[in-house]
Amino acid sequence: MIDRRDIFGLAGAIVGHAGLLAAILFFAPKGPSKPFVPSNAPIMVTLADDVGLISAAPDPSDQPPASASAGEEAPPDTEIAPPEPQPDPETQPKPAPPRPNPDASERQRPDRQRTNQQTQPNSNGRPRPGLNLNLSANDGPAPEKTNGTGNQSQASTTGKPQMDLGQAIKRAVQPCADQQVIPAPEARQIWVIVQLRLNRDGSLAGLRIVGHEGTNDSNERYVARVDDAVEAIFRGCTPIRGLPPELYDVPGGWQSRKFRYRLNS
Amino acid sequence: MQIDPNLSLVGLFLHANILVQVVMGLLLIASLWSWAIIIGFGFRLRAARKAIEKFDGDYREADDIDEFHRRAAGRDQAIARVFSAGVTEWRRSTSGKAIDREGTRERLATAMGATVAQEIDRLTGQLNFLATVGAVTPFVGLFGTVLGIMNSFIGIAQEQNTSLAIVAPGIAEALFATAIGLFAAIPAVIFYNIYSNGVNRIEARLNRFADGFHATLSRRLENEA
Numbered sequence: 001m002i003d004r005r006d007i008f009g010l011a012g013a014i015v016g017h018a019g020l021l022a023a024i025l026f027f028a029p030k031g032p033s034k035p036f037v038p039s040n041a042p043i044m045v046t047l048a049d050d051v052g053l054i055s056a057a058p059d060p061s062d063q064p065p066a067s068a069s070a071g072e073e074a075p076p077d078t079e080i081a082p083p084e085p086q087p088d089p090e091t092q093p094k095p096a097p098p099r100p101n102p103d104a105s106e107r108q109r110p111d112r113q114r115t116n117q118q119t120q121p122n123s124n125g126r127p128r129p130g131l132n133l134n135l136s137a138n139d140g141p142a143p144e145k146t147n148g149t150g151n152q153s154q155a156s157t158t159g160k161p162q163m164d165l166g167q168a169i170k171r172a173v174q175p176c177a178d179q180q181v182i183p184a185p186e187a188r189q190i191w192v193i194v195q196l197r198l199n200r201d202g203s204l205a206g207l208r209i210v211g212h213e214g215t216n217d218s219n220e221r222y223v224a225r226v227d228d229a230v231e232a233i234f235r236g237c238t239p240i241r242g243l244p245p246e247l248y249d250v251p252g253g254w255q256s257r258k259f260r261y262r263l264n265s
Numbered sequence: 266m267q268i269d270p271n272l273s274l275v276g277l278f279l280h281a282n283i284l285v286q287v288v289m290g291l292l293l294i295a296s297l298w299s300w301a302i303i304i305g306f307g308f309r310l311r312a313a314r315k316a317i318e319k320f321d322g323d324y325r326e327a328d329d330i331d332e333f334h335r336r337a338a339g340r341d342q343a344i345a346r347v348f349s350a351g352v353t354e355w356r357r358s359t360s361g362k363a364i365d366r367e368g369t370r371e372r373l374a375t376a377m378g379a380t381v382a383q384e385i386d387r388l389t390g391q392l393n394f395l396a397t398v399g400a401v402t403p404f405v406g407l408f409g410t411v412l413g414i415m416n417s418f419i420g421i422a423q424e425q426n427t428s429l430a431i432v433a434p435g436i437a438e439a440l441f442a443t444a445i446g447l448f449a450a451i452p453a454v455i456f457y458n459i460y461s462n463g464v465n466r467i468e469a470r471l472n473r474f475a476d477g478f479h480a481t482l483s484r485r486l487e488n489e490a
Binding site: 006 | 293301
Protein backbone atom coordinates (compact mmCIF):
# COMPACT_ATOMS: atom_id res chain seq x y z
CA MET A 1 0.00 0.00 0.00
CA ILE A 2 1.61 3.22 -1.17
CA ASP A 3 0.68 6.30 0.74
CA ARG A 4 1.72 9.92 0.55
CA ARG A 5 4.99 9.33 2.41
CA ASP A 6 6.08 6.61 -0.03
CA ILE A 7 5.38 8.87 -2.98
CA PHE A 8 7.30 11.64 -1.31
CA GLY A 9 10.17 9.25 -0.61
CA LEU A 10 10.23 8.03 -4.20
CA ALA A 11 10.25 11.56 -5.51
CA GLY A 12 13.04 12.45 -3.11
CA ALA A 13 15.07 9.43 -4.18
CA ILE A 14 14.67 10.27 -7.86
CA VAL A 15 15.63 13.88 -7.28
CA GLY A 16 18.57 12.85 -5.13
CA HIS A 17 19.92 10.38 -7.66
CA ALA A 18 19.49 12.89 -10.46
CA GLY A 19 21.29 15.50 -8.39
CA LEU A 20 24.10 13.08 -7.63
CA LEU A 21 24.45 12.22 -11.29
CA ALA A 22 24.52 15.89 -12.21
CA ALA A 23 27.13 16.55 -9.53
CA ILE A 24 29.25 13.68 -10.81
CA LEU A 25 29.03 15.00 -14.34
CA PHE A 26 29.76 18.55 -13.26
CA PHE A 27 32.55 17.87 -10.80
CA ALA A 28 34.08 14.90 -12.59
CA PRO A 29 37.82 15.23 -12.97
CA LYS A 30 38.65 16.69 -16.33
CA GLY A 31 42.09 15.18 -16.30
CA PRO A 32 45.30 15.24 -14.37
CA SER A 33 46.38 18.62 -13.06
CA LYS A 34 49.74 18.38 -14.72
CA PRO A 35 50.41 16.88 -18.10
CA PHE A 36 52.33 13.69 -18.01
CA VAL A 37 55.99 14.27 -18.65
CA PRO A 38 58.13 11.21 -19.06
CA SER A 39 60.93 11.38 -16.59
CA ASN A 40 63.45 9.41 -18.58
CA ALA A 41 64.94 10.34 -21.88
CA PRO A 42 64.47 7.78 -24.63
CA ILE A 43 66.95 4.96 -24.51
CA MET A 44 68.22 3.61 -27.77
CA VAL A 45 68.57 -0.16 -27.72
CA THR A 46 70.76 -1.87 -30.21
CA LEU A 47 70.70 -5.60 -30.74
CA ALA A 48 74.13 -6.83 -31.56
CA ASP A 49 74.31 -9.72 -33.98
CA ASP A 50 78.06 -9.71 -34.37
CA VAL A 51 80.23 -11.70 -32.07
CA GLY A 52 83.72 -10.72 -31.04
CA LEU A 53 86.21 -11.63 -28.40
CA ILE A 54 85.00 -8.76 -26.30
CA SER A 55 81.87 -6.73 -26.47
CA ALA A 56 81.88 -3.36 -28.16
CA ALA A 57 79.48 -0.51 -28.60
CA PRO A 58 79.53 2.46 -30.94
CA ASP A 59 81.00 5.62 -29.56
CA PRO A 60 79.14 8.64 -30.82
CA SER A 61 81.35 11.17 -29.13
CA ASP A 62 84.66 11.89 -30.77
CA GLN A 63 84.66 10.70 -34.33
CA PRO A 64 84.27 12.66 -37.52
CA PRO A 65 81.05 12.56 -39.49
CA ALA A 66 80.02 9.59 -41.56
CA SER A 67 81.29 11.03 -44.77
CA ALA A 68 84.84 10.39 -43.63
CA SER A 69 84.47 6.61 -43.71
CA ALA A 70 81.54 5.96 -45.94
CA GLY A 71 81.58 2.47 -47.39
CA GLU A 72 83.93 1.11 -44.80
CA GLU A 73 83.46 -0.69 -41.60
CA ALA A 74 84.06 1.66 -38.72
CA PRO A 75 86.51 0.77 -36.02
CA PRO A 76 85.19 -0.12 -32.60
CA ASP A 77 86.09 2.03 -29.68
CA THR A 78 88.22 -0.71 -28.18
CA GLU A 79 90.82 -0.26 -30.80
CA ILE A 80 94.35 -0.86 -29.68
CA ALA A 81 96.19 0.82 -32.51
CA PRO A 82 97.14 4.37 -31.67
CA PRO A 83 94.88 6.85 -33.35
CA GLU A 84 96.46 8.51 -36.29
CA PRO A 85 96.35 12.22 -36.50
CA GLN A 86 93.35 13.36 -38.39
CA PRO A 87 92.03 16.72 -39.27
CA ASP A 88 89.50 18.31 -37.00
CA PRO A 89 86.22 18.60 -38.87
CA GLU A 90 85.10 21.52 -36.78
CA THR A 91 88.14 23.66 -37.37
CA GLN A 92 88.50 22.90 -41.05
CA PRO A 93 86.54 25.07 -43.43
CA LYS A 94 83.85 23.25 -45.37
CA PRO A 95 84.68 22.64 -48.99
CA ALA A 96 82.51 24.13 -51.66
CA PRO A 97 80.12 21.42 -52.90
CA PRO A 98 80.40 21.86 -56.73
CA ARG A 99 84.09 21.40 -57.18
CA PRO A 100 86.00 18.36 -56.09
CA ASN A 101 88.04 18.90 -53.02
CA PRO A 102 91.38 17.16 -52.77
CA ASP A 103 91.50 17.90 -49.06
CA ALA A 104 88.48 15.76 -48.52
CA SER A 105 90.02 12.70 -50.15
CA GLU A 106 93.13 13.20 -48.11
CA ARG A 107 91.04 13.40 -45.03
CA GLN A 108 89.42 10.10 -45.82
CA ARG A 109 92.61 8.29 -46.46
CA PRO A 110 93.89 7.85 -42.90
CA ASP A 111 90.60 6.39 -41.79
CA ARG A 112 90.52 4.00 -44.68
CA GLN A 113 94.03 2.87 -43.99
CA ARG A 114 93.25 2.37 -40.38
CA THR A 115 90.09 0.40 -41.14
CA ASN A 116 91.89 -1.89 -43.52
CA GLN A 117 94.38 -2.51 -40.82
CA GLN A 118 91.64 -3.43 -38.42
CA THR A 119 89.74 -5.85 -40.63
CA GLN A 120 92.90 -7.76 -41.46
CA PRO A 121 94.67 -9.99 -39.04
CA ASN A 122 97.90 -8.70 -37.61
CA SER A 123 101.24 -9.44 -39.04
CA ASN A 124 101.56 -12.49 -36.85
CA GLY A 125 98.28 -13.82 -38.22
CA ARG A 126 96.36 -13.64 -34.98
CA PRO A 127 93.44 -11.39 -34.43
CA ARG A 128 93.68 -8.68 -31.89
CA PRO A 129 91.30 -8.54 -29.01
CA GLY A 130 88.69 -5.91 -29.51
CA LEU A 131 88.54 -6.08 -33.24
CA ASN A 132 85.38 -6.95 -35.05
CA LEU A 133 86.29 -10.28 -36.47
CA ASN A 134 82.92 -11.45 -37.59
CA LEU A 135 83.97 -11.70 -41.16
CA SER A 136 81.09 -13.87 -42.13
CA ALA A 137 78.74 -11.13 -41.28
CA ASN A 138 78.08 -8.27 -43.65
CA ASP A 139 81.24 -6.53 -44.62
CA GLY A 140 79.42 -3.65 -46.13
CA PRO A 141 78.83 -0.29 -44.63
CA ALA A 142 77.65 -0.18 -41.08
CA PRO A 143 73.96 0.49 -40.91
CA GLU A 144 73.08 3.65 -39.08
CA LYS A 145 70.75 1.84 -36.73
CA THR A 146 72.35 3.23 -33.60
CA ASN A 147 71.27 6.73 -34.29
CA GLY A 148 68.34 8.20 -32.48
CA THR A 149 68.44 11.58 -34.18
CA GLY A 150 70.04 13.00 -37.20
CA ASN A 151 72.49 15.19 -35.38
CA GLN A 152 74.07 12.13 -33.79
CA SER A 153 75.04 10.53 -37.06
CA GLN A 154 78.62 10.29 -35.87
CA ALA A 155 77.72 7.14 -34.01
CA SER A 156 77.50 5.12 -37.18
CA THR A 157 81.04 5.98 -38.03
CA THR A 158 82.62 4.59 -34.92
CA GLY A 159 81.80 0.90 -35.25
CA LYS A 160 79.17 -1.78 -35.08
CA PRO A 161 77.98 -3.13 -31.78
CA GLN A 162 79.12 -6.59 -30.98
CA MET A 163 78.79 -8.95 -28.09
CA ASP A 164 81.55 -11.03 -26.69
CA LEU A 165 81.68 -14.79 -26.87
CA GLY A 166 80.38 -15.24 -23.34
CA GLN A 167 77.29 -13.24 -24.12
CA ALA A 168 76.79 -15.13 -27.36
CA ILE A 169 76.98 -18.48 -25.59
CA LYS A 170 74.64 -17.31 -22.85
CA ARG A 171 72.18 -16.10 -25.43
CA ALA A 172 72.38 -19.42 -27.26
CA VAL A 173 71.52 -21.40 -24.13
CA GLN A 174 68.90 -18.97 -22.89
CA PRO A 175 65.96 -21.03 -24.27
CA CYS A 176 67.05 -23.91 -22.08
CA ALA A 177 67.58 -21.56 -19.14
CA ASP A 178 64.03 -20.31 -19.52
CA GLN A 179 62.74 -23.83 -19.06
CA GLN A 180 64.55 -24.33 -15.79
CA VAL A 181 62.69 -23.91 -12.54
CA ILE A 182 64.65 -21.84 -10.07
CA PRO A 183 64.41 -23.73 -6.78
CA ALA A 184 64.22 -20.63 -4.59
CA PRO A 185 64.79 -16.90 -4.88
CA GLU A 186 68.00 -17.28 -2.91
CA ALA A 187 69.32 -19.53 -5.64
CA ARG A 188 69.50 -16.56 -7.97
CA GLN A 189 72.45 -15.25 -5.98
CA ILE A 190 74.58 -18.27 -6.77
CA TRP A 191 77.11 -17.75 -9.54
CA VAL A 192 78.44 -20.96 -11.01
CA ILE A 193 81.91 -20.88 -12.53
CA VAL A 194 81.68 -23.10 -15.57
CA GLN A 195 84.59 -24.43 -17.60
CA LEU A 196 83.07 -25.13 -20.98
CA ARG A 197 84.79 -26.94 -23.80
CA LEU A 198 83.17 -27.00 -27.21
CA ASN A 199 83.91 -28.83 -30.39
CA ARG A 200 84.33 -26.91 -33.59
CA ASP A 201 80.78 -27.79 -34.64
CA GLY A 202 79.44 -26.22 -31.46
CA SER A 203 78.71 -29.49 -29.70
CA LEU A 204 79.67 -29.93 -26.09
CA ALA A 205 83.06 -31.51 -25.54
CA GLY A 206 83.16 -31.08 -21.81
CA LEU A 207 81.54 -29.25 -18.98
CA ARG A 208 83.05 -28.79 -15.58
CA ILE A 209 81.87 -26.71 -12.69
CA VAL A 210 84.97 -25.31 -11.12
CA GLY A 211 83.57 -23.11 -8.40
CA HIS A 212 80.82 -20.99 -7.00
CA GLU A 213 80.36 -17.40 -5.94
CA GLY A 214 77.65 -15.70 -3.98
CA THR A 215 76.89 -18.66 -1.75
CA ASN A 216 75.85 -18.02 1.81
CA ASP A 217 74.01 -19.77 4.64
CA SER A 218 70.63 -19.16 3.09
CA ASN A 219 71.33 -20.51 -0.38
CA GLU A 220 74.04 -23.08 0.26
CA ARG A 221 71.56 -25.92 0.22
CA TYR A 222 70.54 -25.03 -3.34
CA VAL A 223 74.06 -25.25 -4.79
CA ALA A 224 73.68 -28.85 -5.93
CA ARG A 225 70.35 -28.15 -7.61
CA VAL A 226 71.74 -25.06 -9.30
CA ASP A 227 74.70 -27.09 -10.56
CA ASP A 228 72.33 -29.67 -12.01
CA ALA A 229 70.25 -26.97 -13.64
CA VAL A 230 73.28 -25.28 -15.17
CA GLU A 231 74.55 -28.58 -16.50
CA ALA A 232 71.14 -29.35 -17.95
CA ILE A 233 71.06 -25.95 -19.61
CA PHE A 234 74.36 -26.40 -21.37
CA ARG A 235 73.72 -30.00 -22.32
CA GLY A 236 70.24 -29.20 -23.58
CA CYS A 237 71.11 -26.28 -25.81
CA THR A 238 74.27 -27.57 -27.45
CA PRO A 239 75.43 -27.70 -30.17
CA ILE A 240 75.63 -23.94 -30.28
CA ARG A 241 75.28 -22.49 -33.75
CA GLY A 242 76.42 -19.15 -35.04
CA LEU A 243 79.67 -18.73 -33.19
CA PRO A 244 82.36 -17.34 -35.48
CA PRO A 245 84.63 -20.24 -36.51
CA GLU A 246 87.67 -17.96 -36.79
CA LEU A 247 87.47 -17.38 -33.04
CA TYR A 248 87.44 -21.07 -32.17
CA ASP A 249 91.02 -21.78 -31.34
CA VAL A 250 92.38 -18.31 -30.77
CA PRO A 251 93.38 -17.25 -27.27
CA GLY A 252 90.19 -16.37 -25.51
CA GLY A 253 88.20 -18.21 -28.17
CA TRP A 254 85.29 -20.49 -27.66
CA GLN A 255 87.08 -23.81 -27.77
CA SER A 256 87.54 -23.67 -24.04
CA ARG A 257 85.99 -20.94 -22.06
CA LYS A 258 85.39 -20.26 -18.42
CA PHE A 259 82.72 -17.89 -17.34
CA ARG A 260 80.32 -17.09 -14.54
CA TYR A 261 76.73 -18.13 -14.92
CA ARG A 262 73.65 -17.90 -12.77
CA LEU A 263 70.19 -19.20 -13.30
CA ASN A 264 68.38 -15.97 -14.00
CA SER A 265 71.07 -14.62 -16.25
CA MET B 266 45.17 16.72 -21.23
CA GLN B 267 41.49 15.82 -21.21
CA ILE B 268 40.28 12.59 -19.72
CA ASP B 269 38.92 10.04 -22.13
CA PRO B 270 35.13 10.48 -22.20
CA ASN B 271 34.81 6.73 -22.33
CA LEU B 272 36.36 6.60 -18.87
CA SER B 273 33.89 8.94 -17.22
CA LEU B 274 31.29 7.31 -14.99
CA VAL B 275 28.58 7.68 -17.60
CA GLY B 276 30.96 6.45 -20.28
CA LEU B 277 31.83 3.41 -18.19
CA PHE B 278 28.14 2.56 -18.00
CA LEU B 279 27.41 3.18 -21.67
CA HIS B 280 30.40 1.22 -22.94
CA ALA B 281 29.93 -1.77 -20.69
CA ASN B 282 28.74 -5.13 -21.89
CA ILE B 283 24.93 -5.42 -22.23
CA LEU B 284 24.73 -7.98 -19.44
CA VAL B 285 26.78 -5.78 -17.17
CA GLN B 286 24.54 -2.86 -18.13
CA VAL B 287 21.49 -4.88 -17.08
CA VAL B 288 23.12 -5.65 -13.75
CA MET B 289 24.03 -1.99 -13.27
CA GLY B 290 20.48 -0.97 -14.17
CA LEU B 291 19.01 -3.37 -11.62
CA LEU B 292 21.38 -2.05 -9.00
CA LEU B 293 20.42 1.54 -9.80
CA ILE B 294 16.74 0.64 -9.51
CA ALA B 295 17.46 -1.08 -6.19
CA SER B 296 19.31 2.01 -5.02
CA LEU B 297 16.46 4.25 -6.13
CA TRP B 298 13.84 2.14 -4.42
CA SER B 299 15.84 1.72 -1.24
CA TRP B 300 16.31 5.48 -0.99
CA ALA B 301 12.57 5.93 -1.57
CA ILE B 302 11.99 3.60 1.37
CA ILE B 303 14.65 5.32 3.45
CA ILE B 304 13.05 8.72 2.95
CA GLY B 305 9.44 7.53 3.23
CA PHE B 306 10.11 5.30 6.23
CA GLY B 307 11.88 8.12 7.99
CA PHE B 308 8.75 10.25 7.73
CA ARG B 309 6.56 7.31 8.73
CA LEU B 310 8.64 6.49 11.80
CA ARG B 311 8.70 10.11 12.88
CA ALA B 312 4.93 10.38 12.43
CA ALA B 313 4.35 7.15 14.39
CA ARG B 314 6.52 8.37 17.26
CA LYS B 315 4.71 11.70 17.43
CA ALA B 316 1.31 9.98 17.24
CA ILE B 317 2.17 7.70 20.14
CA GLU B 318 3.31 10.62 22.26
CA LYS B 319 0.18 12.65 21.47
CA PHE B 320 -2.21 9.70 21.95
CA ASP B 321 -0.55 8.72 25.20
CA GLY B 322 -0.83 12.26 26.45
CA ASP B 323 -4.49 12.52 25.45
CA TYR B 324 -5.24 9.14 27.07
CA ARG B 325 -3.71 10.19 30.38
CA GLU B 326 -5.71 13.39 30.35
CA ALA B 327 -8.98 11.64 29.48
CA ASP B 328 -11.45 11.13 32.35
CA ASP B 329 -13.73 8.61 30.69
CA ILE B 330 -12.37 5.72 28.64
CA ASP B 331 -15.57 5.19 26.67
CA GLU B 332 -15.81 8.85 25.77
CA PHE B 333 -12.13 8.92 24.82
CA HIS B 334 -12.65 5.81 22.71
CA ARG B 335 -15.44 7.51 20.82
CA ARG B 336 -13.11 10.40 20.01
CA ALA B 337 -9.94 8.43 19.26
CA ALA B 338 -11.09 5.15 17.76
CA GLY B 339 -11.19 6.45 14.24
CA ARG B 340 -7.59 7.60 14.13
CA ASP B 341 -5.31 5.84 11.64
CA GLN B 342 -2.62 5.25 14.22
CA ALA B 343 -1.03 2.10 15.61
CA ILE B 344 -1.57 3.10 19.21
CA ALA B 345 -5.23 3.94 18.51
CA ARG B 346 -5.73 0.46 17.08
CA VAL B 347 -4.13 -1.09 20.15
CA PHE B 348 -6.43 0.99 22.33
CA SER B 349 -9.46 0.00 20.25
CA ALA B 350 -8.52 -3.68 20.47
CA GLY B 351 -8.43 -3.43 24.26
CA VAL B 352 -11.74 -1.63 24.48
CA THR B 353 -13.41 -4.00 22.04
CA GLU B 354 -12.22 -7.05 23.95
CA TRP B 355 -13.31 -5.45 27.23
CA ARG B 356 -16.78 -4.87 25.93
CA ARG B 357 -17.07 -8.37 24.56
CA SER B 358 -15.88 -9.94 27.78
CA THR B 359 -18.09 -7.86 30.06
CA SER B 360 -21.25 -7.92 27.97
CA GLY B 361 -22.49 -11.21 29.52
CA LYS B 362 -24.06 -11.69 32.89
CA ALA B 363 -21.18 -13.65 34.42
CA ILE B 364 -17.71 -12.15 34.11
CA ASP B 365 -14.68 -14.40 34.05
CA ARG B 366 -12.06 -12.03 35.48
CA GLU B 367 -9.01 -14.15 34.85
CA GLY B 368 -10.19 -15.06 31.39
CA THR B 369 -10.98 -11.43 30.62
CA ARG B 370 -7.49 -10.33 31.73
CA GLU B 371 -5.88 -12.96 29.55
CA ARG B 372 -8.02 -12.09 26.56
CA LEU B 373 -7.27 -8.38 26.99
CA ALA B 374 -3.54 -9.04 27.12
CA THR B 375 -3.72 -11.35 24.13
CA ALA B 376 -5.85 -8.99 22.04
CA MET B 377 -3.65 -5.94 22.65
CA GLY B 378 -0.43 -7.94 22.29
CA ALA B 379 -1.60 -9.32 18.95
CA THR B 380 -2.52 -5.84 17.77
CA VAL B 381 0.92 -4.51 18.76
CA ALA B 382 2.57 -7.35 16.86
CA GLN B 383 0.36 -6.68 13.85
CA GLU B 384 1.23 -2.98 13.86
CA ILE B 385 4.93 -3.72 14.12
CA ASP B 386 4.67 -6.18 11.26
CA ARG B 387 2.94 -3.57 9.17
CA LEU B 388 5.56 -0.99 10.06
CA THR B 389 8.56 -3.20 9.34
CA GLY B 390 7.32 -4.57 6.03
CA GLN B 391 9.44 -2.14 4.04
CA LEU B 392 12.49 -2.65 6.19
CA ASN B 393 12.84 -6.14 4.77
CA PHE B 394 13.54 -4.63 1.39
CA LEU B 395 16.32 -2.51 2.89
CA ALA B 396 17.79 -5.59 4.51
CA THR B 397 17.63 -7.47 1.23
CA VAL B 398 19.25 -4.62 -0.71
CA GLY B 399 22.00 -4.31 1.89
CA ALA B 400 22.77 -8.00 1.79
CA VAL B 401 22.36 -8.82 -1.88
CA THR B 402 23.44 -5.84 -3.97
CA PRO B 403 27.19 -6.23 -3.24
CA PHE B 404 26.98 -9.74 -4.61
CA VAL B 405 24.96 -8.61 -7.61
CA GLY B 406 27.59 -5.95 -8.26
CA LEU B 407 30.30 -8.56 -7.88
CA PHE B 408 28.44 -10.69 -10.39
CA GLY B 409 28.50 -7.82 -12.85
CA THR B 410 32.19 -7.30 -12.18
CA VAL B 411 32.97 -10.93 -12.84
CA LEU B 412 31.06 -10.77 -16.10
CA GLY B 413 32.86 -7.59 -17.10
CA ILE B 414 36.29 -8.99 -16.29
CA MET B 415 35.47 -12.14 -18.21
CA ASN B 416 34.59 -9.99 -21.20
CA SER B 417 37.82 -8.04 -20.76
CA PHE B 418 39.90 -11.19 -20.79
CA ILE B 419 38.02 -12.49 -23.79
CA GLY B 420 38.82 -9.20 -25.52
CA ILE B 421 42.47 -9.55 -24.57
CA ALA B 422 42.55 -13.04 -25.99
CA GLN B 423 40.94 -11.90 -29.22
CA GLU B 424 43.13 -8.84 -29.72
CA GLN B 425 46.31 -10.60 -28.63
CA ASN B 426 47.22 -7.45 -26.75
CA THR B 427 47.81 -7.30 -23.03
CA SER B 428 48.85 -3.68 -22.72
CA LEU B 429 47.39 -1.83 -19.76
CA ALA B 430 45.64 0.66 -22.01
CA ILE B 431 43.67 -2.19 -23.55
CA VAL B 432 42.93 -4.01 -20.31
CA ALA B 433 42.20 -1.07 -18.02
CA PRO B 434 38.92 0.26 -19.50
CA GLY B 435 37.29 -3.17 -19.37
CA ILE B 436 38.40 -3.67 -15.78
CA ALA B 437 37.15 -0.19 -14.86
CA GLU B 438 33.75 -0.92 -16.43
CA ALA B 439 33.58 -4.17 -14.56
CA LEU B 440 34.52 -2.60 -11.23
CA PHE B 441 31.90 0.08 -11.76
CA ALA B 442 29.23 -2.60 -11.21
CA THR B 443 30.66 -3.37 -7.78
CA ALA B 444 30.80 0.34 -7.01
CA ILE B 445 27.10 0.72 -7.81
CA GLY B 446 26.31 -2.35 -5.72
CA LEU B 447 28.13 -0.85 -2.76
CA PHE B 448 26.49 2.51 -3.43
CA ALA B 449 23.11 0.83 -3.05
CA ALA B 450 24.07 -1.45 -0.16
CA ILE B 451 25.86 0.89 2.22
CA PRO B 452 23.00 3.36 2.89
CA ALA B 453 20.53 0.46 2.96
CA VAL B 454 22.48 -1.28 5.72
CA ILE B 455 23.03 1.93 7.68
CA PHE B 456 19.38 2.99 7.60
CA TYR B 457 18.16 -0.54 8.21
CA ASN B 458 20.03 -0.53 11.51
CA ILE B 459 18.81 2.95 12.40
CA TYR B 460 15.21 2.16 11.56
CA SER B 461 15.29 -1.25 13.25
CA ASN B 462 16.30 0.49 16.43
CA GLY B 463 13.48 3.03 15.91
CA VAL B 464 10.92 0.26 15.36
CA ASN B 465 12.10 -1.52 18.50
CA ARG B 466 11.56 1.65 20.48
CA ILE B 467 8.08 2.11 19.02
CA GLU B 468 7.23 -1.50 19.84
CA ALA B 469 8.43 -0.95 23.40
CA ARG B 470 6.26 2.15 23.74
CA LEU B 471 3.22 0.35 22.33
CA ASN B 472 3.79 -2.52 24.75
CA ARG B 473 4.14 -0.10 27.63
CA PHE B 474 0.89 1.61 26.63
CA ALA B 475 -0.84 -1.79 26.29
CA ASP B 476 0.39 -2.88 29.70
CA GLY B 477 -0.80 0.35 31.29
CA PHE B 478 -4.19 0.12 29.61
CA HIS B 479 -4.44 -3.53 30.65
CA ALA B 480 -3.79 -2.51 34.23
CA THR B 481 -6.48 0.17 34.01
CA LEU B 482 -9.03 -2.28 32.60
CA SER B 483 -8.06 -4.89 35.16
CA ARG B 484 -8.78 -2.46 37.99
CA ARG B 485 -12.06 -1.51 36.41
CA LEU B 486 -12.90 -5.20 36.10
CA GLU B 487 -12.52 -5.64 39.82
CA ASN B 488 -14.63 -2.56 40.54
CA GLU B 489 -17.44 -3.79 38.28
CA ALA B 490 -17.56 -7.07 40.08
